[in-house]
Amino acid sequence: MSSSGASDGRTSAASGSLVIPGDKISSDTSDQLGHGVIKLNGELIATKLGYLVEKSGEISIIPVHTAYFPRPGDLVIGYIEGMRSNIWFIDLNAPFNAILPMSLAPMKVEYGGTRDAMDVGTTILCRVQEVDEAHSSVVTMKGMGLRKVNSGFVDTIPPHLVSTISSGSNTIINQLKDASNCRIILGANGRIWVDGEPDGIRMVRDALAFVRDNEHSTELADAIAGQLANGNGE
Amino acid sequence: MAQPLVPELLRAHLTELATRDQRADGRGQWEGRELSVEVGVLDRAEGSAKVQMGDTIVFCGIKFQLQTPYPDRPDEGGLMTSAELRPLAGRHIEPGPPSPESIEIGRVVDRGIRESGCINTKDLCIIPGEKVWQVIIDCFAISDDGNLFDAFGLAAIAALHNATLPGERFDVGEDRKLPVNKTPIMCSYQKVGGRFVYDSNREEEVGGDERIHITLGEDDHVHSLQKGLKGVFSASEFVEIMDAAKQRCAELRKIVDSL
Amino acid sequence: MGYGDVQMIDENGNRIDGRKAGDIRPIEIEMGVVPVADGSASMRWGTNYVIASVYGPMEAHPRKIQRQERAVLDVRYNMAPFSTTDRFRPGFNRRSREISKVTADALESVVLLELYPRSKIRVEIEIICAEAGTRCVGLTAASLALADAGIPMTDMVVSVASGKINGVVVCDLNKEEDNYGAADLPMGVLPNTGELVFLQMDGDLSPSEFQEAWDYNMEAALKIHELMKEAIANKYGGAQ
Numbered sequence: 139m140s141s142s143g144a145s146d147g148r149t150s151a152a153s154g155s156l157v158i159p160g161d162k163i164s165s166d167t168s169d170q171l172g173h174g175v176i177k178l179n180g181e182l183i184a185t186k187l188g189y190l191v192e193k194s195g196e197i198s199i200i201p202v203h204t205a206y207f208p209r210p211g212d213l214v215i216g217y218i219e220g221m222r223s224n225i226w227f228i229d230l231n232a233p234f235n236a237i238l239p240m241s242l243a244p245m246k247v248e249y250g251g252t253r254d255a256m257d258v259g260t261t262i263l264c265r266v267q268e269v270d271e272a273h274s275s276v277v278t279m280k281g282m283g284l285r286k287v288n289s290g291f292v293d294t295i296p297p298h299l300v301s302t303i304s305s306g307s308n309t310i311i312n313q314l315k316d317a318s319n320c321r322i323i324l325g326a327n328g329r330i331w332v333d334g335e336p337d338g339i340r341m342v343r344d345a346l347a348f349v350r351d352n353e354h355s356t357e358l359a360d361a362i363a364g365q366l367a368n369g370n371g372e
Numbered sequence: 373m374a375q376p377l378v379p380e381l382l383r384a385h386l387t388e389l390a391t392r393d394q395r396a397d398g399r400g401q402w403e404g405r406e407l408s409v410e411v412g413v414l415d416r417a418e419g420s421a422k423v424q425m426g427d428t429i430v431f432c433g434i435k436f437q438l439q440t441p442y443p444d445r446p447d448e449g450g451l452m453t454s455a456e457l458r459p460l461a462g463r464h465i466e467p468g469p470p471s472p473e474s475i476e477i478g479r480v481v482d483r484g485i486r487e488s489g490c491i492n493t494k495d496l497c498i499i500p501g502e503k504v505w506q507v508i509i510d511c512f513a514i515s516d517d518g519n520l521f522d523a524f525g526l527a528a529i530a531a532l533h534n535a536t537l538p539g540e541r542f543d544v545g546e547d548r549k550l551p552v553n554k555t556p557i558m559c560s561y562q563k564v565g566g567r568f569v570y571d572s573n574r575e576e577e578v579g580g581d582e583r584i585h586i587t588l589g590e591d592d593h594v595h596s597l598q599k600g601l602k603g604v605f606s607a608s609e610f611v612e613i614m615d616a617a618k619q620r621c622a623e624l625r626k627i628v629d630s631l
Numbered sequence: 632m633g634y635g636d637v638q639m640i641d642e643n644g645n646r647i648d649g650r651k652a653g654d655i656r657p658i659e660i661e662m663g664v665v666p667v668a669d670g671s672a673s674m675r676w677g678t679n680y681v682i683a684s685v686y687g688p689m690e691a692h693p694r695k696i697q698r699q700e701r702a703v704l705d706v707r708y709n710m711a712p713f714s715t716t717d718r719f720r721p722g723f724n725r726r727s728r729e730i731s732k733v734t735a736d737a738l739e740s741v742v743l744l745e746l747y748p749r750s751k752i753r754v755e756i757e758i759i760c761a762e763a764g765t766r767c768v769g770l771t772a773a774s775l776a777l778a779d780a781g782i783p784m785t786d787m788v789v790s791v792a793s794g795k796i797n798g799v800v801v802c803d804l805n806k807e808e809d810n811y812g813a814a815d816l817p818m819g820v821l822p823n824t825g826e827l828v829f830l831q832m833d834g835d836l837s838p839s840e841f842q843e844a845w846d847y848n849m850e851a852a853l854k855i856h857e858l859m860k861e862a863i864a865n866k867y868g869g870a871q
Contacts (some may be wrong), residue, residue, distance in 0.1 A: 159785065160862055162823065183786075233689055260380050261380070273750075429666070433713025
């Protein structure tokens with residue numbers, strides 16, 4: 139790795155360089171510390187493997203890989219992993235599970251009737267309601283569009299790619315919707331629900347596999363457009 | 373091994389695809405994933421192979437030990453196979469003593485090798501009644517994206533063909549190539565979405581049902597069979613996968629014999 | 632045969648594999664070698680071949696191992712059965728347990744565990760081919776796999792050992808040197824601060840020999856750190 143930036147061994151925050159944990163960072167303009175940057179013994183230190191970015195006074199790292207971390211308000215796709223008489227335990231592809239209390243279910247449930255309403259293995263569209271200091275988290279299914287999912291398929295991408303495929307003017311997700319004629323809902327936790335004809339689902343899954351394999355390509359959106367035009371799900 | 377959470381949607385999707393004669397990754401019913409086999413990859417093993425099938429990666433190493441033969445078979449050496457599913461190879465593999473799954477794989481691979489007669493245990497005799505070789509086949513998973521059975525089976529026979537008896541190191545004569553007379557090949561089929569497919573990947577394993585493992589030798593001789601996991605199958609289904617296995621085993625045997 | 636009976640270094644200061652006293656063995660690093668893992672790396676270091684993979688952070692099971700204020704780091708060091716000249720018998724092994732523990736202690740000193748209360752991060756180190764210094768290779772590979780998995784750390788960990796053969800202090804002992812060597816000093820160094828998170832020693836070193844071995848390790852750690860950066864840049868590119 140070329141030591142872009144200062145000769146004192148610090149990587150300039152403005153350079154967009156790849157940094158690894160422990161690398162010292164320098165900045166002339168920013169003093170806010172964002173994702174992956176800490177101050178230790180008076181030095182700015184990278185704690186993650188990723189690319190430096192400097193935006194509106196904040197230095198942060200776009201990590202090459204990261205786990206999904208639930209935040210209140212996130213729309214996520216969960217799997218029911220277990221239940222008690224009045225709550226369900228939800229797998230969110232996160233470092234800790236969430237609970238869904240009976241009172242936040244989309245249907246009326248009697249005490250002890252959780253399993254009849256939604257059994258283990260059920261896929262749900264839900265929203266993160268609360269995450270406390272000790273990482274107890276609560277999801278809700280009260281709200282527009284939040285429900286049990288009965289058809290289609292759920293694919294997964296690494297959570298750090300969620301913004302990659304959902305940002306820009308013509309997002310990769312929109313391209314996929316148009317090309318495949320599928321309904322697609324992208325969860326903030328990297329799970330993607332795709333519903334439509336099997337050929338359409340195949341097309342979307344192939345494109346997502348391409349995204350996973352070529353995540354570091356700068357012209358990813360163009361490459362996907364090309365793939366959708368050529369491949370047509372074949 | 374931890375019981376994986378099986379989303380209902382996955383099973384329903386796999387069934388829908390099966391009714392259309394499709395698989396989730398676009399393969400045909402009897403089509404395997406991209407395959408590579410390399411031999412001589414482990415510096416400390418007397419024979420070795422690395423097999424990659426899609427994102428499934430395994431090693432097999434052959435080691436030899438001296439042992440005293442059994443009194444009733446004074447001129448025959450020994451053969452042992454073990455398969456290790458270390459938690460390195462997948463989130464679903466839990467640490468701890470060997471799981472029933474890993475013991476099953478090791479025993480199925482062992483039976484295919486042993487019953488094919490590819491190793492003549494009399495070739496392992498050094499001094500009758502006193503000293504014989506024991507061949508130890510160690511299968512080791514690096515990345516489990518499904519169908520470790522076939523990956524281990526292929527790595528084991530490829531590593532045996534690559535092995536040298538270390539006579540000099542043990543001071544019992546010169547080094548010589550381990551005689552391997554045949555090439556038994558295992559092919560595994562799993563019922564996914566209501567029909568059998570070849571070489572199931574991890575997603576198909578999680579959303580699928582019973583598996584059948586077939587080891588065939590030269591001239592389609594059957595050397596080992598194993599039905600695993602919950603599920604029922606019919607005689608006609610078995611005939612169908614046996615036909616598929618005959619073809620695929622012959623293809624894979626050519627690959628191993630050409631290494 | 633006792634210490635010093637076998638000539639391991641000639642009058643010109645050349646070691647049996649041609650290295651000078653302060654040289655390390657050739658090192659090759661590859662990132663992302665376990666496709667199903669959250670992060671992984673392999674190191675070929677001399678004829679050592681080590682693969683490390685990382686899973687998590689994930690929900691910690693069983694619940695009794697959960698810590699309310701931080702993540703737990705679950706580290707396993709293991710020798711593959713074909714990693715040694717005589718087959719290494721799988722199963723419980725006191726040496727592997729100790730190395731797993733000190734490796735975990737070293738990594739816990741840099742991983743920002745407090746960011747993941749109640750979770751578990753699994754670190755799996757497998758010695759595929761053992762020469763000498765496998766604990767050092769394992770610890771270094773584990774820090775690469777953690778970085779690859781996006782686990783936040785205050786620094787990488789670089790581990791290397793120096794020792795003494797024929798009365799001469801040398802860096803990064805190979806197998807023969809290790810067999811006949813008179814001392815072994817493995818260290819785990821944070822390359823950006825020069826601090827240590829791992830230290831063991833056995834054998835016999837005078838104060839000046841000890842200092843020399845220490846200095847060799849520090850120098851070697853910086854060289855290896857550069858190789859780690861190169862390997863990561865090879866996988867992820869220099870800038871975005």
